[in-house]
Amino acid sequence: MSALVAHLARFAGSLRVAGVRVSLSDEIDAAQALSIVDVTDIDEVRRALLVALKIQARDRAAFEQVFASAWLGRTAAPRHGRQTVRQRSTAVPRGLQWRGAEAAADETPGDRTEGGTPGYSPRAQLRHRPFDALSPAEIVAMEQLLERLTLRLAAEESRRYVPTRSRGLIDLRHTLRRTLATGGEPLALARRARAAELPRLVLLCDTSGSMESHTRFLLCFAIALRRVVRRLEVFAFNTTLTRLTPWLAPGKINLTLKRLAEGVPDWSGGTRIGTCLGDFVARYQTACVNSRTTVVILSDGLDRGDVEEMVRAMRAIHARARRVIWLNPLLGDPRYEPSARGMQAALPYIDRLASAHNLESLERLVTYLAA
């Protein structure tokens, strides 16, 4: 029995290495399960482990592989996905290098305004400056601005009820409770109304080469958003789709960017928007998108992939989401027309196509999200 437990512990360890989340309590469950089932039947063992270790559908492939090597003695073939990601170089791509904090220390934007025109605000100017022309100090300032901006994201109605002083349904429970004070006479009616709820957001961020100068800032925007929007999911895509949400630590930009640099395959490579969006629909849509979710896609729409695939994915997202917003940094250029093939194909499924090249445009977006 103890040999079995030791083997189980090793197996759980290998699962963790393969990127499957297994906790100690899962292992205890598994040990208990194995003591119940017929351990000479390897298929029964496999099924029991699947159930007791709570292996979700997305981790199934990894599980089968680890199981094959640990319980059947087969050597696992090299795996794609998370493991290959780990082996990548840890050099931070150019677009993600962050020197903001140090740079800001010796050159704060406030210093430069001294002696300037009265009423001149560096903030006002910052709002119109495109991201790719920003100094690190300005980015720090802009970040603070962003943070205040995102706080303005207004609330919307939830389906939950909370007590209210104004109009609403009569809450009998609380009304009765109050009658204690008035000797059993219900004098004041307690009421309840729908609670306010912050919007849900899904951000799909293009990290391909053509977006390089914008990516860092848009990711900062995502990190700032994360503080106010509790239900925010962030994905990066270029040739493959990566879920970034677990890596976004609010307030730790350096750490986050470093993690992103290590974790996202093919930074600044090519783009296959259609495939990636299709992947999103297949793997994450049901979990992340509902009728209250706003989906924001940050991309320039320059794509050499299959347009048909893109249309199918966009249609699926549009059908489920509350709104679909496409932010295109190229729109900031007055000469730009959304004529790229992919962009054209996606247009019917976009509720709003907006630019995202400077802070003013992001500010407009926040107002729109709050509406």
Add this chain to the structure above:
Amino acid sequence: MIATAVFLARSMRKPLLVEGDAGVGKTELAKVLARMLDTELIRLQCYEGLDVHTALYEWNYQRQLLRLRIQEQPGEEPARLEELIFGRDYLLERPLLRAITRAEAPPVLLVDEVDRADDGFEAFLLEVLSDFQVTIPELGTIRAQHIPYVVLTSNRTREIGDALRRRCLYLYIEHPTLEKEVRIIHARVPEAGPRLADQVGKFVQALRARPLAKPPGVAETLDWTRALVTLHREALDAETVEQTLGCVLKDRNDQTELAQAALTTLVAAAQATE
């Protein structure tokens, strides 16, 4: 797989969290379990905004108020009155409380579509499922007479919190294989002939292999078979399939896409004997 999971959940006395695509039979699992154990199925359907008062208990305020009015006359002990109106008679038992207080034998408690309830409710559920006791301030703590068999289902419209997941055993139900699906058709729609069942099974399996927005579940297969039986069809043909496609494909884009391209070939493939 399903049998193992149910067996483990029963012997380890743990709730079973069932996930899978719509229509694969998650809810049915609980119903069948209740029938098998010959016990009551208590169902709690979750939705957004579901709160403790709908899930656990609520006082019957209208009745309490009436009672107070009737007893308005002096002479009645106030303390006795309070005891009376906060007694079991004035308590509305909601599913969770009923599952705990059932006296005869452990019931099957089905918490359906738990992903639709919000996080706060999930935390509350966690508490109930770990201790199987609830506290009602006016009555005191009520402990479970028998620990119920708990089945939770989720459509994955939201990630279930880790804490709740850890508390349960986990089962992911996939779409059945062709052989199993045909057997399900025979079991649930015995009026369908072997040829029809076989062709329907093959057709639906082929449909699921295509990129559809809403792939048909077993529920759809059964509905469709029943529809075909009602129409006195003994085998599939392109025309019938087109007329009854709404039973299997419940999305307009899926329907048009299929009608344009592959309907006849799919029917031909289903008709072909192996």
